[in-house]
Amino acid sequence: MNIKQVESRQQLEDAYNIRKIVFVEEQNVPMEEEMDEHDETSIHFVGYDPEGKPVAASRLRFVDEYGKLERICVLKDVRGNHYGQQIIGEMEKRILIEGYQKAKLNGQTHAEDFYKNLGYETVSGEFMDAGIPHVTMIKKL
Template identity: 35%
Template sequence: MISVRVVDNQEDLKKIFSIREKVFVEEQNVAREEEYDEFEDISTHFIAEDELGNACGTARWRFTDNGMKLERFAVLKSHRGNGVGQALVQAVIDDIRAKPKSEGKKLYMHAQLPAVSLYERFGFKKVGDQFEECNIMHYQMEMMNS
């Protein structure tokens, strides 16, 4: 059973940064300076843990001028295919929908191609053409928060 919760302490923040380091910097060769940005402090971060309490995934979201941006979804290779990504997407959407300021606004993300079908299951739609970000192909995906 995968559990997902909002990160509210430095210890958990270190765990999610470690996951992002492994997935984005080591596996996908994203430059470290591209991975960590000025939005870390204003984003709502999430940690996913397996049934043994091991941190295995992370995501974040933040308010922008365009709506709410979901980003930095990462699952450790050892835990992929076990529902961690689905649990993270659901937890992030649920958290956003609980915020009064989010009603009627757009939820959007830059989705890596292998993850597009996951986000489509939650109602996100591809918008525009494929584009490259950090040497990885993406689609912008959007959905309205109702």
């Protein structure tokens, strides 16, 4: 997968479209919750498959001492190709470049083992976000 840190309007639209498909259409998250005030100031990433089709997206913010990984998603028909792992790796590299040593995310509980396999540790109990159970996880980079 070719992962780009969003630099153009088209790349941003590609990232937003993937998020809309995964979170709004597939998981029934209301659009007004999915797209929020942090989109304007976040660093966005978009991943393209070998044919150039956008298939993965995420955003990164810096909150307190953490790089906060958010809105990580991969289109359903290409899951299982390690695209989520790859985009997280790019986000972690950017966190280190910015001088931070810790990453944090609020992951959906069904993906908790996926994040654990990438070195994240659960540090909260379960909570609901957009009607979906989540846990907070952290990783020292």
